[in-house]
Amino acid sequence: MEQDRRYLRTQMQKENIIQKLKERGCRITKQRLMLLDIILEEDCSCCKEIYYKASRLDDRIGTATVYRMVNTLEEIGAISRKNMYRITCDQDCEMENACTIEFDDNTIVELSSSKWNQIIQSGLLACGYLNGHHVRSIMAKSYE
Template sequence: MQDYRRTQMQKELIIQRLKEEGCRITKQRQMLLDIILEEDCSCCKEIYYRASKRDPKIGTATVYRMINTLEEIGAISRKNMYKIACGEECEVKEACTIELEDESVVELSAIQWHQIIQAGLEKCGYMRGQKIKNVVAMPCQCAEA
């Protein structure tokens, strides 16, 4: 039930962003958004395949345009295999796990994660009043030996 509510909140936020950008919210766009939110998709072809099962009239161009639009508004990141990017209002409880050298673990909610990054970037002079749109963290490969 919590996943459903989180997914609905994400969908509503994305639809709001699309409207702000002047996009019409069509049934096909809503369906594509549902597909992306329901499952991890690794490419546009996979999204198209799933969408064409639900609506045989959908075209590949529609899928590619929707993916590009979602990426432009910061709702998805192709680097994250089309996972919906959480914003600072996200209520995911365990969004980030940090392991320290003494083997202790710190778990942060999405809200805490964004607050810490925002404060750190401001303190170091990288940001002045902007808000974080998205964060992509890559696992470290150098320490694994």
């Protein structure tokens, strides 16, 4: 039941965004629809993550297409980059692929939210920042 409501809510959002894009004179291409689905269905933390997910579905998509789409969505008020990078899972959250890390050799590691939280907690503790506190949220700034 809840999944059905979420699906309907997502479809309504998608239709509303498509209408706004049409009003701006944007063509509604298969790649734009795919990017919109990824953004609406996934919790992406940055344009690169959107690109990686999209390139798995269509290897012809370019990073410029992703950046343009995100900029357009931001311009029409469909998304806000300020909120796009917020990570809100606590230590009990079980979301898969909550964090994607890319290394300099182009390898990628996807961490569940619980593993991501464990790594952050361990790092903060090792550096002396926790001092009995618990992480409420993390705001990652994009270097894009």
